[in-house]
Amino acid sequence: MADADAGFEIFPVTADKGIRAxxxxxxxxxxxxALGLWSLMIEPATAxxxxxxxxxxxxxxxxxxxxAWLNELLYLYDAKRFIGADCTIRALTxxxxxxxxxxxxxxxxxxxVVGQVKAVTYHQLHVGPTANGWEGRVVxxx
Numbered sequence: 292m293a294d295a296d297a298g299f300e301i302f303p304v305t306a307d308k309g310i311r312a313x314x315x316x317x318x319x320x321x322x323x324x325a326l327g328l329w330s331l332m333i334e335p336a337t338a339x340x341x342x343x344x345x346x347x348x349x350x351x352x353x354x355x356x357x358x359a360w361l362n363e364l365l366y367l368y369d370a371k372r373f374i375g376a377d378c379t380i381r382a383l384t385x386x387x388x389x390x391x392x393x394x395x396x397x398x399x400x401x402x403x404v405v406g407q408v409k410a411v412t413y414h415q416l417h418v419g420p421t422a423n424g425w426e427g428r429v430v431x432x433x
Contacts, residue, residue: 299327304430315424318380334403338376340393347389353418361411372397
């Protein structure tokens, strides 16, 4: 279920890009961060949810989990040529995430490439509650 008050924005960082994601809960933040990551790689309107891929990651805390999650999505793109169109977070704790990622095989004929993300970093990393829900920030190396 989509969070109507959720979203993301891209912000500039010297030689990099930042993603600020927000929503009513942590699940929304992780979903929006994924959408933000994909938007830095391809034009979002060109990706469709043709098939689903299960993803599970673990980390020591929720900030490291956000990095692990986005790095796994980046791995799927770089190694498997899989670009996500959307995802559903199935389980989320401080150190564990399970999700279903829906998308398709990346195809330069169909997908408009807008940039390259090399890695997800720990620079300016934050995940936490706000007065209106939850927010996360992460910087990616472009």
